Amino acid sequence: MGITDDVTHESLSFDPDWEIERAEVVRAVFFGLGADGTVGANKNSIKIIGEQTELSAQGYFVYDSKKSGAITISHLRFGRGRIRSAYLVRRASFVACHQFNFLDRYDVVSYAEPGATLLLNAPYATDDVWQHLPREVQDEIIAKQLRVFVIDAYKVAGEAGMGRRINTVMQTCFFAVSGVLPRDEAIGHIKTAIRKTYAQKGESIVEKNFAAVDATLAHLFEMEVPARATTLRARPPIVAAAAPDFVQRVTAAMLANHGDDLPVSAFPVDGTWPVGTTQWEKRNIALEIPVWDPSVCIQCNKCALVCPHAAIRAKVFTPASAASAPPTFKSIPYKGHDFEGSAYSIQVAPEDCTGCNLCVRVCPAKDKSNPRHKAIDMAPQSPLLDAERENYAFFLKLPEVDRTLVRADVKSTQFLQPLFEYSGACSGCGETPYIKLLTQLFGDRTLIANATGCSSIYGGNLPTTPYRTNADGRGPAWSNSLFEDNAEFGFGFRLAVDKQAEYARELLQALAPRLGDDMVVPLLEHGIPGEAELAIRRTQILALRAKLAGIEGDDARRLELVADYLAHKSVWIVGGDGWAYDIGFGGLDHVLAMDRNVNVLVLDTEVYSNTGGQASKATPMGASAKFAVAGKSVGKKDLGLLAMSYGHVYVASVAFGAKDQQTVRAFLEAESYPGPSLILAYSHCIAHGYDLAFGAEHQKVAVDTGYWPLYRYDPRLRAGGANPLQLDSPAPKTKLAEFVREEARYRMVEQRDPQRFRALMEQAQADIVYRRSLYERMSRE
């Protein structure tokens, strides 16, 4: 499309209507949701047409680096002779929209040429679909005289036992409607492709796909297009009216897929992007959302802790502040001495929830009269949307808790505002609960160096970022350097922060005669961790600033610039196992070996999740990975043992699904430890191959089998003569097999070579026993 450079004015203008496509080439565009299978199905279609017909085929697949759940656009061309169009399709004879709500959000129909075919996946009866289209879409269908075909693909897929995987259904529709191949021939090819793709995952998957293909044609209908538009409902704005100017002008354009049209002048000059912008994105991807039943709730806040998207939250507040609440807003008296007399509420962000189900699975509160009913249950989103949207807006306006009064337990920490919310992470992600907790505990004083990987993608993905500031304007400073240097990058943060603090103290001493010793002496003490300590120090700095304002001279101005560094800063180095165990390991090890106060959080999914599942040195024995389908023959690297062997490094191994209190404790200890700290955080992941609704429960199995031991190694204990290593999980209760059988990454290896798998599992089980015994011995003095 070209760049519109209105800053240097050096860009060339062009005619957007100039057309160089060959008329005889079929052009098709497909709008899908990341991980719904659209891209994979289209790749299959290309193979079928390219290999089974005389036609040439071409495909471009456009998707951003968001995790599953974002938009994907597939641009396909088919035709006789070579296809040399090295650019995207702009006018297609076939346009498919695999997600009905995209029509409210993107200019899907603008891709259709006059007389083209439009295929819609719609959760409505065919006759009913028209009235659900926004005015702009109705107008354009009529003006372009499009043929419109409709299928309720989720219904077909669901009935075929495929859950939400609609790719096979939509691929069948494409071949049925486009006429590229004879129907029966096309269906034969689709089935062959299905067998080839899914055979490794088991025969039942193949059968389900076959059933979906067979059921599709009976549910595919052409819609009668009225002569004129029948609705007044216009497409809603991309972002709410309350969004700030920059979000309206820039972020919204990028969210609407019009980012390429933005002129150069729209972008921030220094590359710094506004934070907290995910709140304007409102992806609405959950079909069902949790509903809170206060009468059953025990107020444990576990639902809030495990939520990967900060979309279910807890608050305590004065009953009076709920006086103006919307009619359906729910609250009950708080149970507990710490905030006695307060009201308590659990509230869902209905448009930000991804429907992962994790909160419901961990909820321990059951209705005694109906054990299938819990304090939170899932319910369809649409009917709840308007009311819960209003409730959530009200909830957000309720005052945040006084941080100095919050205790160090799971329940209390969930009253702290998360400064990481609604990220683009996968539904059910096992990493983001740790990051969210980190921002709740320390976000207002934190600098985060983020390694490349999932966490850098959902952490800082244009056009939005999930990191935000609190009401005081404080929040994590976040940046991503390279895959290989993140530990060093964060180490640099620490050196810089310490140097600024040192400089501030020098200036304080220089200005002492004018500031007075009463003010200067307390501020010369190094800032220390802790909510109360931080509150006092911030008050001192405010007083300092007030006094500095009345003092002339360069030193006073300089001290104003660096005064905030007189308060404690928390440096966190965050990344995945690909970074920590492999690509960044040399640097990580070197930084741990230095004696500086940095905190390292390793989000261990045991595989390169972001790039699709290649083995890392964190991958356990016997698990398959991309390019290593035979199963890993070498055990997982013991990164924790290496770090402990230095003696001066705080090390913790945690799994929030198994023991959330231990996780919270490890984060607090790591941050308060004045040297390097390393937290190895078990993170369930779609790469493991099971429904992530069970992620937290599966973490418990990981710990119970000894697969993932929990421990904390605190060098401070040595000073008191105690053993620094504390084991937080008991001796394995069950066999590794309990854990392994739930995960497809293991089942694939077993299916491929059962004998080899058995040998690997025996070795892995023996390793667990050996390691446990080693750690037990280490923990005894």
Add this chain to the structure above:
Amino acid sequence: MGITDDVTHESLSFDPDWEIERAEVVRAVFFGLGADGTVGANKNSIKIIGEQTELSAQGYFVYDSKKSGAITISHLRFGRGRIRSAYLVRRASFVACHQFNFLDRYDVVSYAEPGATLLLNAPYATDDVWQHLPREVQDEIIAKQLRVFVIDAYKVAGEAGMGRRINTVMQTCFFAVSGVLPRDEAIGHIKTAIRKTYAQKGESIVEKNFAAVDATLAHLFEMEVPARATTLRARPPIVAAAAPDFVQRVTAAMLANHGDDLPVSAFPVDGTWPVGTTQWEKRNIALEIPVWDPSVCIQCNKCALVCPHAAIRAKVFTPASAASAPPTFKSIPYKGHDFEGSAYSIQVAPEDCTGCNLCVRVCPAKDKSNPRHKAIDMAPQSPLLDAERENYAFFLKLPEVDRTLVRADVKSTQFLQPLFEYSGACSGCGETPYIKLLTQLFGDRTLIANATGCSSIYGGNLPTTPYRTNADGRGPAWSNSLFEDNAEFGFGFRLAVDKQAEYARELLQALAPRLGDDMVVPLLEHGIPGEAELAIRRTQILALRAKLAGIEGDDARRLELVADYLAHKSVWIVGGDGWAYDIGFGGLDHVLAMDRNVNVLVLDTEVYSNTGGQASKATPMGASAKFAVAGKSVGKKDLGLLAMSYGHVYVASVAFGAKDQQTVRAFLEAESYPGPSLILAYSHCIAHGYDLAFGAEHQKVAVDTGYWPLYRYDPRLRAGGANPLQLDSPAPKTKLAEFVREEARYRMVEQRDPQRFRALMEQAQADIVYRRSLYERMSRE
């Protein structure tokens, strides 16, 4: 000087006599021996003149990358106004030769302009010096009318308690003779510089240097130069007449410092250099060499094992083969059943020995009637030279032992021919005995990937290499890639070797109908380690080659190319701690985590030795290093523990000076283990700051204090149900202080801040206790 390109003929000719130096600039050239302090003293002189006078000063220092003991040439200029001569001095008014034997080797006097001053350090009385000069030097002194000054600097330094450090003495001579500054003023400056340079190393070092300065002038004399030459003795050839053509033409020119004059055509087209060339270098740097007394010897061969330069050797041979021995050649009947009836000899290479004294220190055999007399004692080299040169030449011609008969003990391994000899490593080096042992045990089947560091410098330093082949033409294949990728580099060797072997087996199978199953079937079995197995396999390959010669076709020719890969190959990845613990650690860890048969040898000097002593993660707590003089606050990284934690890696920690039999055993086990192996080899080093004659004894202290534990972790033992970890050193017998007090790297820290040092040592001692207890627990099941 320019390049003489006689291949492309594109170089420009030039007039070597064209002179552009300004007449009023003083030019001085100094010939020194690496690490004799010449360069440091000259840098001091430049500072004195540049800072204390009106003169400008300039210095160029030319030395190759050889370890201490090689030639250094300092080119200095002093004069009024700016010095802009960006090139070396060719005609000097002052030439100093700090090593008398350089006159036999280099054109020292050619640098002197007519009427210049020549300063000689000579181990003779002044009147006696003239007759020891070779004819060429006498002629040139007379022709150029040089003034010649003489000092016996080693005598002066020795009497001042400075051992062989003659730098202060020679610097004083320079100022005394050159007249650049008034004598008294110069001496004042020298003393100030001495204090500045050595204060940190202790007051006694300063005092010794002062004493040397004061004694110098009384021992500096001008020599009367006769009117004509009085000797017939010409300068000896650089290399022996027996050296091969390439060595005569190319290597010798480079050794004589005339490498820049070699034309392009002299160099190997593909960059491959002939091996075993150190044998022609004959550096003659030992003032004293060991002398063997067979009547005291107990035939333990420890002297041969510890020799860093393979300059003292043991052999068994039939008494008959000694019949034609030179008159002073010594041999005695061999004691032992394995080679019963043989004769036994210990022989020194008098011109290759560096006089380090290690062999004498480790010799356990004392004369009962005179305990100060051992089976080997040091004696001045000169009187022994001619006879021992002849004896050594005879010794080398005696047949090598039958490798299949050699047992796996220290004594027996020293009958195996070293394929690594007379390297440029420092006198007394603690690394080279390990490499030598490696080549004795496996050299004829070994590929070595060498990390950058000392071992790459003395291992492959132009113009000579210490690696060599045996009489069959077999020897280590050796290469050096980068500092950061050596593990991966060697891993590639393994992959390539395995692939070639696989290809050879494929070809064998294809040719089976013509070769016959009797020949093919045994060869299809993978080659395995072991002398006997290798001998059998080599015989099989010889038979195969004989048969292939009679078979036509491409497959037969291809198999001839790769047939040698049917025999076992031993891949070794060698480097120092800077590589293994720091710069190459990420890659090393990754290679260890793979399940391939590579052997890693880490020569751990606990510091970046090659670049002058910067701290690595192997540097222990409390030791000083360059840029870290306050002493390291973090303990040494436990690389062995990390490797053991994988479970499938063979790991050994060895120290030949403490338990040589354990070292030999570890090498044999590592090589025979079919997966990755890691040997951590304690290597004493000049960077530790003590006389390396005591290196082996000091290793024993390192082990006795628990500072360096000995162990072997053999994953094969797990299969038998045994604990894989075997501790080979007992619980610490003495305190760390015993070890630490001998090393200057610790003493410097203590002197700087005794309180901090005490705290670090307490922590280090506690770490030793903790680690020992951890390892003990790990080794019990």
